[in-house]
Amino acid sequence: MAMRLNRFRINLVVGILLASLVLFYTRERILNAFNIEKFRTQEPTTAVPKPGIVSTTSIANDSTLDNLLRTQAQCVGDFPDLYESIDRSVAHYQKHPLKRADLEKAFQGHESAYTWVILHNNQLYVRSRHRGFQSRVQAVLADLHRAVLTSPERLPNIEFLFDTADSAPSETYTPVFGLSRGLDERAFLISDFGYWAWPEPYVNGFTEFENQVERVEEEVPWNDKKDQLFWRGNVDMNPERQHLVSISDQHNQTWGNVRHIDWANLKEDDRYDIADHCRFKFVAHIEGARYSARLKYLQHCNSVIVTHKPRWTTPLTHLLKPEGVEQNVVVVGSDFAKVEKVMEDLLLNKEKAAKIARNNQEIFGKKYGRLGAETCYWRELIRGYHSIMTPEFQSSVNSNDAKDYESVMLMGSTEWDLA
Helix, strand or coil: CHHHHHHHHHHHHHHHHHHHHHHHHHHHHHHHHHCHHHHHCCCCCCCCCCCCCCCCCCCCCHHHCCCCCCCHHHHHHHCCCCCHHHHHHHHHHCCCCECHHHHHHHHCCCCCCCEEEEEECCEEEEEECCCCCCCHHHHHHHHHHHHHHCCCCCCCCEEEEECCCCCCCCCCCCCEEECCEECCCCCCECCCHHHCCECCCCECCHHHHHHHHHHHHHHCCHHHCEEEEEEEECHHHCHHHHHHHHHHHHHCCCCEEEEECCHHHCCHHHCCCHHHHHHEEEEEECCCCCCCCCHHHHCCCCCEEEEECCCEECCCHHHCCCCCCCCCCEEECCCCCCHHHHHHHHHHCHHHHHHHHHHHHHHHHHHHCCHHHHHHHHHHHHHHHHCCECHHHHCCCCCCCCEEHHHHHHHCCCCCCCC
16 A cells, blocks of 8 residues: 555655646747747836836847837837827827717618627627728738737727728718728728738738848848839829829839739739839829728838838838938828939939938838737737727627637638537
8 A cells, every 4th residue: 555655655756846837848849939038138218208108128130120019118119100190090089989879870871881890808709890991900900819819918809890992981970990091080900911921912021031032132232233223013092193104204214114004914024923022212202092901011121212202101101201311201292203313313412322321221121010019009909999988898799699719710701600
């Protein structure tokens, strides 16, 4: 009996030791996967945080740029200028707190256009899923889910509608989130769908895009890039595009590499990966019918972006600086009439052009346009929106009314029959 008891005790101790080793090894694998240890050793930031929030970290090196595990304080400390769009919307909606009836009213008549999302106890649910244009709805949901899943803190419960058309509804008070808005509007803006992926125009997942840009920039440093203004696109989207192509064709300048393309009959020499735009010193950005999702990609290049004054704003528009020592973009008139003079100046003043290109990549490609900042934006958007919602949204989720995101992702719908 005593021997059996001793063997039992020995086996118990060995079992506990083995279990402890497995748990420790698993924990280390997870920490290494998300680069937490490096993140925890960063020096405190000197950036001024939002009121009531103490910043605790700063970006020490490029290895932390895509860290998705920042706390709210760390997000504010590392990306202090990211949240202007959210603050503007919150200030506007504080005069008109949103009720559930506001969502119901906005949804009526738009069931085929809006997607209804619920976040409850850090679990994402979909009440109604619009199939949407291209793969945008799937991308937005996946991107939001990533931000929620990697949050080290519990996020508040919210319900909202989002539309993946190029701009948000223009009503004064609307619970519908959008990709862009007019300059004088105040709708809440979601992060762009391309931060997940945009396969239709041959753009890979965003992480793979970042890898491609890194390879191109290593292969073609600034001095080896082509001294041309590059643009490809459909000129029928707006007059600005037609003006640029017309000016380039009329003058037949060596600085112009601008061309209309027909997506239905794409020629081989017009098949430029988005990362290949970085092979040019100058890249044109022109809005489409509304905003253009291309800009966030161009901002990763060590290149000068030449554009017109924006008519539509996105979460990062306020960070564009068209003049001064921090200039990171070149803005010409809406008709591009002065583009020839602008290009002559940039080609003549090489240091000026190089500095603008560096500023573009530093502020966007290496900071505010990275996935680390993008997940921080999503979480602060959730918190800001929650602050203007009435308490009735704290109730539990009806499983008959909404489905968990994981199931919706697999089934491609909020309704299915397994019979």
